[in-house]
Amino acid sequence: MALLHLRPDDDAAIRAHGVRAYPHECCGFLLGCDEDAARRIVQALPATNIRGEEELHNRFTISPEAFMQADKAARAQSVDILGFYHSHPNAPARPSAYDLEHAWPVYSYVIIAVEAGQPAQMTCWVLKDDRSEFDEYPILIKDM
Amino acid sequence: MPLKVSIPTALRQFADGQNTVELAGENVGQVLHQLGDRFPQLQHHLFTDDGDVRNFVNVFVNDDNIRDCKQLDTPLCDGDEVTIVPAVAGGGPRPN
Secondary structure (H helix, E strand, O other): OEEEOOOHHHHHHHHHHHHOOOOOEEEEEEEEEEOOOOOOEEEEEEOOOOOOOHHOOEEEEEEEEEEEEEEEHHHHOOEEEEEEEEEEOOOOOOOOHHHHHHEEEOOEEEEEEEEEEEEEEEEEEEEEOOOOOOEEOEEEEEOO | OOOEEEEOOHHHHOOOOOOEEEEEEOOOHHHHHHHHHHHHHHHHHEEOOOOOEEEEEEEEEOEEEHHHOOOOEEEOOOEEEEEEEEEEEEEEOOOO
């Protein structure tokens, strides 16, 4: 994968989800397919952050049941779950140590920073095979 | 009894790139161990050294999480679909 290709509608939806959830973290799925030049995301699918109230400001968890539903939605469109997005309220759009600890290989992890309730930088990361750190990938916002 | 095991994107690299594998077995444990035998690299990602399913891995039979059933002893019927589901979590830095 050279870059992550997001539709403008999904870019806006992820940013809006981050604002709605603020000061809590939002989260969701990225459904799409891998092509030679890009990982093409055809849908950003919001999910419920099931962490306890006291952790919602800097933690997210997606339930396995939600993953199953998203997987069905992906298959119905002949695509795959290729990643996840989440927000970092009042923190940079860079993976934390906790992100690193819980990440899986191959998936794209999109992070949207939300500063004082406003969407800020959005970044995309993929875990290195040796789990030592993430590689950052550019995001292309463009109609398909 | 033949059934289909679905492998998530993150683990397909350890299963020759396949998204589904046809296997047979009477319960989830038998099927997952067959899967691990066929793809030894996958075994490490599914099971702890004690033989339990890893905490970061969920397994569904059709729409039911095996943690809500009989875990690895959950029985399987002809045509059931077993889905491996990675736990998804993360979050921002701890405040100073």
